[in-house]
Amino acid sequence: MKKSKTSFVCQVCGYKTPKWVGKCSECGSWNSFVEEIEESKSEIRKKRNGLEIKRISDIEGVETERFSTGINEFDQVLGGGVVKGGVVLIGGEPGIGKSTIMLQISDKLSKHGKRVIYFSGEESLTQLKLRCDRLNINGDELFFSATNNIEDVLDSLSDKRADVIIIDSIQTIYSSEISSAAGTVSQVKYVTHKLVEFAKSKGVSVFIVGQVTKDGVIAGPKVLEHLVDTVLYFEGDYERGLRILRAVKNRFGSTNEVGLFEMSGKGLIEYRSSSFIDNNSDAPGRALTVVMEGTRAFLVEIQALVSQTYFNYPKRNVTGFDLNRLNMLLAILEKKCGFNLSTCDVYLNIVGGLKITEPSVDLAVCAAIISSFRDIAIEKNAVFLGEVGLTGEVRTPVFLDMRINEAKRFNIKKIIGNMNNVSDKSVELFAIKHINEITNYI
Structure with a gap:
């Protein structure tokens, strides 16, 4: 009997090596190699037909056929x-609500005439029934199956018509054609490829639930995200039950949209408020700003705590903000404003579980830090808008009118920042051209 040839495959990036190594030379991951059996390749090459090449003007455009899930926030993220x-592909941390939102979408689709089949590789049918009873899910066209084999999934779909299928989760599904264990790079790639092939050939919409690693990315090779049409991530604040659905890839829409949900006893419900304010206290270290997520504006509270350190190296800790950007802003405040922050620990928190990456919150972050450092509270009805440059200049953020309108919706009439070409007379505008001018308002 011919001996099977094996190789070691990195479970993060898919890099192969004939021997086990501790660190992947491609992606730098440690202890990520798993031994897998290589499949034999047939030497017979099939005869291929010539490719059809067309001029762009000769190609007929076809309108993308869509249908609603019954959940407006989810539809918005999908485009x-x-x-x-x-x-x-939808990913998120354990317990964030991936299976819950999939069950709720299945129920709503089935009640609107769509036949939905839910394949679970993690839970038994009895467990799914208990969860459905809790969520009050009882759609007539909703079917369930508990399996871990992709061949069984595809065989059952050849006998039973489906409009939508859901796989929960991709890391638990395996193929008998591949010798390696479920969840390995080879299995995940092969199973996903089969599902994509089935979806395109049959016109069936497929939802795939993916587990995430400790770094917050979907487990498995990066090619998994390249194979699918849309990649969604669930994130949020476990304390408040807030969930944020974000698109990081969408072939049929924008990746700038987000959906807001709130976890309740009856499952995930749409979060109607666009305010991320913890309370109305006037404690030092609290500043308000307005951030943009796609085409939506959110009023956000930024909290900072600056305290004297008793160690040689001051601590910098952030939640929902980039640590490198915080260090840069601290250096600007020291250089341009004269604050001695090198002997202080600085803690920064974005209230509500949001993760902010846009630079328009720089001015609010600086205001919160100065407020805590001086132990002076900022006015409740003031919003800080602007990006801070390395030379200390304050730049005007984009979508300024939308940000001001969002602040006005919460009866905030004082806007502080570099307000160029703003003609709104219903708010008080306080111009700041340089970061050292912020001390006039704190």
């Missing part, structure tokens, strides 16, 4: 609804 034949 207007589910695309027929599209493949959507």
